[in-house]
Amino acid sequence: MLSIKNLHANIEGKEILKGINLEVKEGEVHAIMGPNGSGKSTLASVLAGRDMFTVTEGKVTYMGHNLFELSPEERASEGIFLGFQYPIEIPGVSMVNFMKTALNEQRKHKGLEPLSSSDFLKHMREKKELVELDTNLTNRSVNEGFSGGEKKRNEIFQMAMLEPKLAILDETDSGLDIDALRIVANGVNKLKSPHNASIVITHYQRLLDYIIPDYVHVLYDGKIIRSGGKELAFELEEKGYDWLKKGITV
Amino acid sequence: MSTEIVNTDIKIKLLDLFQENLSVIKNDSPDYINKIREKAIELFSKLGFPDKKNENYKYTDVKKEFDNGYKTYLSPKNIKFEIKDIFSCDVPDLNTKVILLLNGWFYDRENLLQELPGGAIIGSLQKAMEVYPELVERHFAKYADMEKEGLVALNTAFVKDGIFLYVPKGVVIEKPIQVINVLMDEEEGFTSHRNLYILEENSQASVVVCDHTLSAVNFLTNSVAEFFVGQNAHFDYSRIQNEHNGSKQISHLFFHQEKDSKVTNNTISLHGGVIRNNISVLLNGEGCENNTYGLYLTDKGQHIDNYIFIDHAKPNCISNQLFKGVLDDFATGAFNGKILVRKDAQKTQAYQANNNILLTDDADIKTRPQLEIYADDVKCSHGATVGQLDENAMFYMRARGIPKKEAKLLLMYAFAHEVIQKIKVPALKDRINDLVEKRLRGELSRCNSCQMHCCNT
């Protein structure tokens, strides 16, 4: 589904990603862990198409497309969803209008008719229940004045609404209370199917109790320095990252 | 009446025009008006046009706009058209009383003054000068300060017609009144309509003014409106400026508010080549509230300049100014908001905000708040921003599948929404919502008769 080969990216001349290799197949869950500033969010942003980062080397194919030939909106419509580490507030744009526009634009891209208002509202009601999102939140402007946890839950709600093929969740678990964590994980698991995949960026092994990863990768200084099964997460939780850094020349 | 384009100063030309046509100009006007006229032409001769050295006109060269050999309208011209043909679907749910001015003249010459329920009167100012001399004399040229402003003196010197509204004590006009200013002619024209709105104590009214050009030639307007808003009267005044981009419009609004009165004024500027709006408010009694709002959406070579002056002359008044603008292409603009809090105006609350979005590097806006505060117990704030569309918000929307163009539109619309929300009449709010969305999408026709076009599609 997604194949990243030797990906290098920089911002304002500063190299952040220094040769990432990663293969994600349908049905898989990949966890990416790694210390602060190692490049996890940068990787997620590059995959979603943020143009502040410049790709200098490497190749990314997604569902047979050269990813870099697609605009962010095309990537989204082709099924890539980025759950933002820091969701953006958009005063004056209502959640309903935002989601309706997003959903219908994605449908348009696929050659489908826009959803009728009643179908849209029904769809929204279902997904709101799935992630136990407070009804009031959808009546407000996008993320405006949402608490940290509400913003994260709203990311999962959007994911549920848009039903992506590849979900990249950047620290969606940070700032969530235990109940919210369970709900978020539940949301992710409900979307899981043999045809889609997720990349879950997290600092905490805790999330991986709920979302069981097939692979765990450690990103350090712009490179994946270790990959393993879910037991790698436990090892990291226990020992930190230092033992992995040894032997790496920085 | 046409003026030759000779190489004399436009001020001299206008003074000559006045003298040459004195009898036409004075004819039909009562003496008390002609006396004011004489004083006005003297003042204009003294003051002339504000030039760029004038701080208040730093960013708009108005004199240049006059020097175009415009034909003037010293008497009404007969152009026949059915108002329904043009505006039938324009304001579909707005249950309004519709009044038309054609090139500055009251259009319905058979019905120059109409009585509304409760004894209110709407109609032609020229006719009102004759029929209600005491009323007009008590208010006319009392609030529009021509000592300070040559353009106001000019308008007063040539005063002929415009809107007259009188709402007697305690009368509430439920239906909004819609005034449509139509400019239409085969030749370039200069109009200078004059409007007088008198709201006596405890009265209420709301007025919507739409400015339109219905022919493609260039127009210049230098209009003045005076508003007397009596004790505890409530008045809503919204304007939609939607002339074509070959038109130049200078307007001067003077609000005189008495104790406990409330005025809300919205100026929505969509199209128009050069727009200069002067809005001057005198809070002349305690407990007044004034809301002066504006939204300008400009592109190409449009120029918009809003000059606001709020005079807190008495204690315990509150004023709010909110002006927002989106400038695209190489559009330019200025916002100048002055708040004066006089020595006795304790417990004043005065707020001002001007926010701008520039969509290109070539678009430009100068924004300048001016606070002059002589009282010590006041709450005042002002804030001005000039920025771009929020890149993070753009990316967030695109990452959800919303194309760039649509995302941009949503953001601009969200930005404009704050001002639209302040419009009180619900049907008008919906209508303006629509117009703004169309304008932002670039679907509002830029040619001479936008409304006809949206009706037909």
Ligand SMILES: Nc1ncnc2c1ncn2[C@@H]1O[C@H](COP(=O)(O)OP(=O)(O)OP(=O)(O)O)[C@@H](O)[C@H]1O
């Ligand atoms: N806009 C930017 N300008 C300059 N440097 C940036 C920018 N964005 C990211 N960086 C730098 O890139 C590096 C990687 O940042 P990134 O956000 O990808 O880290 P991360 O692994 O997600 O960290 P965290 O765990 O704290 O979220 C950091 O050194 C960061 O300072």
Ligand SMILES: [Mg+2]
């Ligand atoms: Mg991060």
